[in-house]
Amino acid sequence: MMPGILVFVEQRDGKVKRVGLEALGAARRLIQKAGGEVGAVLIGDRIASEAKGLAAGGADKVYLAEAPELRLYSSEGYASILADVAKRIQPSLILMGATAMGKDLGPKLAAKLKGPFMGDCIGLEVGEGGVATATRPIYAGKLLSKLTSRQPTLQVATLRPNVFPVHPPDPAREPVIERVAPSVDLAKLGDKVKEVVATVGSKVELTEARIIVSGGRGLKAPENFKLVEELAEALGAAVGASRAAVDAGWKPHAYQVGLTGKTVSPVLYVACGISGAIQHQAGMSSSKYIVAINKDPNAPIFKIATYGIVGDIFEILPLLTEAVKKMTAEG
Template sequence: MAKGVWIVAEQRDGALRKVSFELASAARKLADQLGEEVGAVLCGSGVEAMAAELAKYGVDKVYVADNAALEPYTTDAHATAVAKIVKENDPAILFLGASAQGKDLSASLVGKLATGMATDCTDVKIADGKLCAIRPMYAGKCFGEIVIDAFPQMASLRPNVFPIVECAKAGAVVKFDAGLGEAKTKVAEVLKEAAGKIDVAEANVIVSGGRGMKGPEGYAILEELAGLLGAAVGASRAAVDAGWRPQADQVGQTGKVVSPNLYIACGISGAIQHLAGMSSSKYIVAINKDAEAPIFARADYGIVDDLFKVVPALTQEVKKLLA
């Protein structure tokens, strides 16, 4: 009988990603309700030492596949390793992060495990003994509750939505053979973002600009404000399509889905595709000259004025507070 709530932990460059702790905390909460254990699958090379970190957030057992062929990440190697240990232990629930890596891995895992999956979930609960995953639908206009009958019941959880809660457990390490055959893919090169640049998908604060920035040079004022706030700089699809910002900065249905504590939208009208990517932000501040812009319907705070006046003024006030 399927039992236990498991997660697939993410690591990069020798460190666990924040989403791993969010997954562990969410899994711990459900496991306590079910009276079951939390397991974590950790794959990579030289990763065993990271198991103790996962234990701080409620993981009872960490299943470690430590193999040079698992670094850097490739879909086939990681999916093979995770599927093998999951099949051997039969957990009832399996969580992954709705990150770039998590989305890539989960697509392959669903096929290997012959199960179903709820994606990009913003809440999870137990209903009648089964996982009930909650996710936004129709560009955030409503929420759907999804129950998966097959096991393991899989769900990917949106980063920055689930709180991280410390709950120390033993974190026993169980090593396993990943069962890897000949590699089907080989990573030729890993291209990294510029040092110090914050990924919008993981940022707690995002300052975004749209068509109202008037050109790539307009983003200089957003970069300055973002630097003071420790924020990432995002962009609407219109700005990216115009070549003003790289695609990696795009927020929206066809870009990255984000859930920061604070989202400052500058010169963004609020097309439904953009709203779908940021509507779960804790607080939304909109700055736009057009009082009828749809973004104001979703904003917690709105400023109807020229962003090229408002943003520099806001930057000066932040500087005063930080002085």
């Protein structure tokens, strides 16, 4: 049976990203209506060992493209491999994470396949005949739009990280692997990432982080960001910043969350000394749980916070960090 849904599973340094497993989870749920199988496409170098995890995570079949030239991203190389597989098996849907790579690859793949494109989805349904309807935030997150595609095949959608649940892993499932050879000459790729340079000191990529601790002007001085960083370290979180903190030169722009920064959707967002201006909210209001620490009880951030702490960050952050460290040590 041909796959009904194809998932591009992104890897970095040979390890599959969680967002790929989330896309597989979404595919498993949708396949009941779309019909057929879930196929996963894995592209990189020496990554075959990851195929088992994809089977456990919901893939019926893994299409594996391995070559040293594919270790790092090339939009031409990756899009042509995906397009070759998709043209052959004609899936209803092609899913991938709305990561930096997915945001580049998704539209290029849709253009190659002449299929509809739905970007940054936070909801996805398949209707009669396989036509997909996506829910997407628009106007800087102020509105949710519903977009229904016009054709039931080769629909390409990118899924916002941390929104779709992963499929409960089934380690007993064995992967069915088909090796695919790129039809393009890998020695002559038109574009290729040469090196991935970490610009943000945090160990976790901001846009995909499940927990983010962000600091704002309330921190008063750049050296006080260490209070935010210590809590982030204890929680295994990424560090973010408001524009006021970035404009003050306390953190580089890569840390900025908001309208003119990054859009994030973690499970937990901790806002420390951030007022919650509408432009900041535009980048983080879709977080599942928001904890705000602010000494002003009327700060707008409390209107969207799940839990609010009215108090001084200089007192509360060290206490929180200690409490988290203690809980972690106690298991």
